[in-house]
Amino acid sequence: MADSLNIAINGIAGRMGQQLVAAALARGHSLSGGKEADKSAHIGRTIAELTGQPAATGAVSERLETALAGASVWIDFTVPAATLEALEHIAGRGGIALVIGTTGFSPGEEARIAEAASRLAIVKAGNFSLGVTLLQGLVRRASAALGPEWDIEISETHHRHKKDAPSGTALMLGEAAAEGRGAPLEALRSAPYDGPDAARAPGTIGFSVRRLGGVIGEHEVRFGALQETLSLTHMALDRSVFAHGAIQAAEWVAGRPPGLYSMDDVLGL
Numbered sequence: 001m002a003d004s005l006n007i008a009i010n011g012i013a014g015r016m017g018q019q020l021v022a023a024a025l026a027r028g029h030s031l032s033g034g035k036e037a038d039k040s041a042h043i044g045r046t047i048a049e050l051t052g053q054p055a056a057t058g059a060v061s062e063r064l065e066t067a068l069a070g071a072s073v074w075i076d077f078t079v080p081a082a083t084l085e086a087l088e089h090i091a092g093r094g095g096i097a098l099v100i101g102t103t104g105f106s107p108g109e110e111a112r113i114a115e116a117a118s119r120l121a122i123v124k125a126g127n128f129s130l131g132v133t134l135l136q137g138l139v140r141r142a143s144a145a146l147g148p149e150w151d152i153e154i155s156e157t158h159h160r161h162k163k164d165a166p167s168g169t170a171l172m173l174g175e176a177a178a179e180g181r182g183a184p185l186e187a188l189r190s191a192p193y194d195g196p197d198a199a200r201a202p203g204t205i206g207f208s209v210r211r212l213g214g215v216i217g218e219h220e221v222r223f224g225a226l227q228e229t230l231s232l233t234h235m236a237l238d239r240s241v242f243a244h245g246a247i248q249a250a251e252w253v254a255g256r257p258p259g260l261y262s263m264d265d266v267l268g269l
């Protein structure tokens with residue numbers, strides 16, 4: 001069992017925020033507090049009241065400093081603007097490690113996170129599950145072995161409330177496939193197939209997206225040649241899988257030197 005941490009959670013009233021509280025308590029940690037958007041109806045409530053977990057300490061605040069007081073790790077599953085605001089505040093303060101699960105950052109925002117990692121220890125992943133972390137390695141290997149004459153198509157399905165598309169996980173899988181081919185994803189990413197002149201360009205990586213009811217997260221990477229196809233699929237069956245992975249990442253990153261780390265680093269893959 002890892003040493004007990006005092007954890008701050010950004011977006012604590014969200015779908016992932018609530019799962020993170022349960023996972024942190026289940027793994028023997030305490031909570032310094034949680035942050036929510038200024039307009040949230042949950043500001044001022046205790047975390048115990050918010051989540052129905054009597055053992056939870058701390059309260060929901062709109063102030064970063066209040067949520068952070070006494071914390072050694074900040075876990076962030078919010079929206080890009082909220083994550084970046086917290087990142088810049090914490091970078092100026094130091095002494096706190098970050099776990100970032102938010103997805104949908106622009107390339108410029110990704111660069112700001114990479115730059116902050118020269119001063120902070122950050123684990124960032126578009127997916128904190130063991131299955132998807134392994135899947136990335138499998139996709140990289142299959143893409144390298146099969147070569148550019150095989151088409152690659154990445155499909156994802158998520159619940160109707162998801163904001164960004166394609167999902168952070170689909171893009172991570174696309175990056176793994178592109179790495180297998182020795183090129184950046186931007187160079188290989190196909191434009192969406194739509195309209196009368198939408199034929200597939202050879203050697204590209206395509207993405208397709210579905211938004212459906214309450215689906216937690218499904219990803220499929222398909223490789224296709226003229227005579228055969230190969231599919232690699234992952235399904236998240238419960239949101240708690242991401243929360244437990246994120247808490248595991250928090251346990252691993254607390255006290256580490258500055259750097260931008262991945263779930264491969266956390267899991268030693």
Ligand code: NAD
Binds near residue numbers: 011079
């Ligand atoms: P959600 O909408 O249920 O929760 C987001 C929360 O952030 C909300 O409660 C919202 O009020 C809060 N928020 C917004 N602005 C804020 C601010 N300025 N300060 C503090 N809180 C603020 O969404 P969710 O399903 O919990 O997902 C959150 C993010 O995590 C999304 O980007 C999603 O794609 C990502 N996600 C990542 C993984 C992973 O494994 N990396 C897994 C699931 C979801």
